[in-house]
Amino acid sequence: MPTKIALSICIPTFGRPECVERSLANYQKIIDELHCRSEVQVCISDNNQDGITKGIVERFMPSLTIKYHQNDGNLGYDRNSLNSMLMADGEYIHLTSDENLFTAEALGSILERIRKGDLEMLISTDQSKHIVRELNGMTSITGEELFQYTLEKHLECCFFIPMKNEVFQRKRLHEIRDELEATEAIMTAIMVHEAIFIYCAAKAKTIQLEPRPFSEDTTNVAKMKKIYLQSQHVLLVHHNHYFLIKACMEHGFITKDTFISFRYAFRNYLVNDLVKARTKVHPSIAESECRKMREHLAFLKDEIDSLDRPAMDLSIRLLLIPWLPYHWIYQASQAGRKAMGKERPNQCRAPEKGETNTIDYLSATKKVM
Helix, strand or coil, rough: CCCCCEEEEEEEECHHHHHHHHHHHHHHHHHHHHHCHHHHHEEEEECCCCHHHHHHHHHCCCCCEEEECCCCCCCCHHHHHHHHHHHCCCCCEEEEECCCCHHHHHHHHHHHHHHHHCCEEEEEECCCCCCCCHHHHHHHHHHHHHHHHHCCCCCCCCCCCCCCHHHEEHHEEEEEEEHHCCCCCHCCCHHHHHHHHHHHHHHCCEEEEEECCCCCCEEEHEEEEEECHHHHHHHHHHHHHHHHHHHHHCCCCCCCCHHHHHHHHHHHHHHHHHHHHCCCCCCCHHHHHHHHHHHCCCCCCCCCCCCCCCHHHHHHHHHHCCCCCCHHHHHHHHHHHHHCCCCCCCCCCCCCCCEEEEEEEHCCCCCCC
């Protein structure tokens, strides 16, 4: 009788064949090392049609258990991610980027937990600003405890868990497939994985915590040097994120009380994050960027309680005055990092001719505003 696939590693990709090649070579190495080919499946959903990634994947098929699908067009991040997970045959799913490189220790630990037969959900608490290191002293937590923890102790999280930090049961995905596919606020948010995480966490009686990272940090340096327009950041982290969480409440993934707690945390976090975003806006594009940010935040007047709005409205108005030199704050911090030898790529600059925003490749077929 063939061994049942325990884990499906699901990878959405678009136009990064070199990342896919490096990733598959890494999986081949660690799966051979652990002798677990029959237990691990790699599922790749490809938004590109040039055939380059397909050719690379075919080279690895004799040595890995791979499912590959080339989409008819660029379906966007959410649909591509969901497709990769729906391809899975494993009892558990791990959604990850084509850039992330698994470690043998992490894969071995995940498989060992699965073999014990009592795993509902697993979250890595290491190398993540979204789940602070205080949780590293714990081995498990309930979904409700995790929700309350992220809202009360770590407000910048507000449920936002990186996809590379989760392992969940495949059956949970299929329980909400119809709701996911039918909800525009989820399928155009560029974070469909968060809705799945919220549902799985709410359903799990026990969420196991892994103190080690699942994958090595392989941030694409070339990508980090590209422009990251802050209006897109506001659209993604505030507008899209808010309505995704609201949709989760409307579908019963979380309770209304939990959503009210989220809205309170969201309100507090928004202004703080907007300050950081505003300092990265170059003066040459400040007028257009501030206009777009105002448009993305217009939903607040209907969603935030009237008693809380005056102070928030005043803060947003002051932050989005185009001619105020907030970028000096960012430049000063860059100078400080340079003096300490920790300089980062400059994000406070004007886009070069023909340069696209770093998250444009994630955009759904519905154009990002």
